[in-house]
Amino acid sequence: MKTRKVEIMDTTLRDGEQTSGVSFSSSEKLTLAKLLLEELKVDRIEVASARVSEGEFNAVKSITDWAASEGMLRKVEVLTFVDGGVSLEWMVRAGAKVQNLLTKGSMNHLTHQLKKTPEEHFSDIHEVVHKARDLGIETNVYLEDWSNGMRNSQEYVFQFLDFLTSLPIKRVLLPDTLGILTHFEAKSFIEQIIKRYPETHFDFHGHNDYDLSVANVMEALKAGCHGLHLTVNGMGERAGNAPLASVVAVVNDFLPEISIGVKESSLYKVSKLVSAFTGFGIPDNKPIVGDNVFTQTAGIHADGDNKKNLYFNDLLPERFGRKRKYALGKTSGKANIQKNLQELGLTLNDDELKKVTQRIIELGDKKERVTKDDLPYIISDVLDSDQYQQRVLVKSYVLTHSKGLKPSTTLSIEIDGKAYEENAQGDGQFDAFINALKKVYKKEGLELPKLVDYAVRIPPGSTSDALCETIITWQTKEKDFTTRGLDSDQTVSAIKATEKMLNLV
Structure with a gap:
């Protein structure tokens, strides 16, 4: 079967940064830009919005300087606005060569946000696109709220696309801005558009508000779209964007007619780095990159x-x-x-x-x-525990620790079938336990070994809170020996180590 190459555009550094509370530093953006293009092998990256801040400008400048030196400058894209060329001037200073121009893809947005007619909007876009061409800047065009436009004002969307396909633009970007599409609609809408404009390159940009972004991506590909916009860990505004790792796995396993260049073996590494940079945790059950999924x-x-x-x-x-x-x-x-x-x-x-x-x-x-x-x-x-016959059994105990009062222990113990119960205080709960134990052994005319060392640790390398190990060294007239106790509670593990000692002596 002949495969169809589909472009993957990663927008973690732009749309992913719109995740609430997330902001990349300039050095983090450069590090991730390099990883995305060189290690992960995505086709393009969207790295920033024009005019946002001085920090954003510096980040873009560092990325474009690096990309130019590596012959990748046309793979770096910046979100721009219909603002009479102000965004373009920003791009020129930043050294960027590809703009993703944000325009209105629904009559609802055009009427209520811009308060313009289609003709007025088209005229403004015409000016920006031609100015970009004169500056040597390539243009892709976003149709913001396109999915609602197709639902509620298709006549406007097709009027807009008739206009756009007459301009010197490289790609048309179709975003499900509010994440409202079903997979049936995603396929139907894109099929209509590709059938009507077979010579134009269309990208699909899915959001995940109904948890349908991956399904919508699959159907968009079946409908013939030429590119996808994805983010690492599905980062993005509200419920986020279509997640890169899941989409790559789905395409490779279920759509053999589609070819993508993303390197699967690097997905987890980049995912963990993005999580570390953002503080945006990865759910343990997140497909492909979650801690528990394998x-x-x-x-x-x-x-x-x-x-x-x-x-x-x-x-x-x-x-x-x-x-x-x-x-x-x-x-x-x-x-x-x-x-x-x-x-x-x-x-x-x-x-x-x-x-x-x-x-x-x-x-x-x-x-x-x-x-x-x-x-x-x-x-x-x-x-x-199997190395000795259990003649001594610590049957029960109550450990108390109250502010202003000495810790105390009530102990119930069985020695060779005979039951004893004692209570004592001490400097700590375990000390109180030992004092109660001494009372029992004194009644029997027995002497306990001397405690000469007490150490507590968790298993090296363990990341769980399940266990702590208490290691106690005891001294008798004949020798020193060590017993260990294991439990989630430190004092209980010490009592278990003591019980072993009692049986050994």
């Missing part, structure tokens, strides 16, 4: 992946420079744990695996998030 949580899915990749689809994480993960939690099961163990180079027998699985389920029931980096500590804790 993570299997259910154990049955991991088991299926072991059996001929039953839960894989065509969105393989390696395409996007990512890896598949297997979550650890109450629904993960043995298969997920085995997948993580393989990555760590660890093996367990069936009995050990069952015990580790049960411990992870217990943590999941507490709504704790367990990561692969926590796994060796859980294994160590569970297997360590």
Whole structure:
């Protein structure tokens, strides 16, 4: 099948910057411009609006200087206005060579915002376009509110397009400015236009107010549009623009007749950088670039992946420079744990695996998030517990800490089947626990080992809050030895380490 090349224009630096609370610095804009064109291989970038600020001017100047040196100046575009040439003068000073001229694509906007007739608007546009040509500036034209124009004032839209196609312009840009189109309308409207103007290049610019932007892009492509406007992470005003990563995956997987040049394996890298620059977080479940989208949580899915990749689809994480993960939690099961163990180079027998699985389920029931980096500590804790016969059992305890009062602990403990209960105060909750324990052992004429070191840490590399490990070194007359406790609560992990010590001695 013969493929049709479609241009991808990224407007993260212009329309994406209209995300509430987002502003790129000049150096950030230059860094992203280079990445978008050189690394991601988009065809064009829209980098700014003319006349906005001195900072915007400096950013555009730095981008055009770099692009000119790399032979990419015609890939850099600037939004301009029908203002008698003021925007064009700004562009000349900034070194830009392509304007995206903002015009009115609906009678509603023309009548109520500009308060002009079509003829008056067309005359103003004619002047700007010809002035741009005289200055060596290429013109593309935005029809703002075009989608509503097609719904409510088609006669005006076609009158406007009849006029535009007589001018020296390169592209007509069709924005769904308010994100109101359905995919049926997107296809129907663009088909009508391309059939009527077969020699003109048309771009589709989708917004996502109804979460239909990707569907609308698909239908716009089927209708024959020649270019798409997208943003990294779907950034943009209100609900944002059509997201670059999702559209690239959809085109590559479902529209074999369409050819685009975007490098899939760089999508995630650029997505994370844009997020870092803007502080605009990526939802964990956002397709392609979200943290969770290549993570299997259910154990049955991991088991299926072991059996001929039953839960894989065509969105393989390696395409996007990512890896598949297997979550650890109450629904993960043995298969997920085995997948993580393989990555760590660890093996367990069936009995050990069952015990580790049960411990992870217990943590999941507490709504704790367990990561692969926590796994060796859980294994160590569970297997360590098998090294001794449990003659001492800490059955229950109450830890209290109140302002102005010393911490206290009430402890219930069983030693060789005999139950004890004691209460004590201390300098902290764990100190109070140890003091209560000393009372019990004193009754039995027993002496506790001396606590000589106490350390708390989270598993190195872990980004979860599921676990903290308490390591306590004890001293008897014969030797020093160490026990470890693992829990989401620091004091509880210390008590678990102490319980191990009691059984060892």
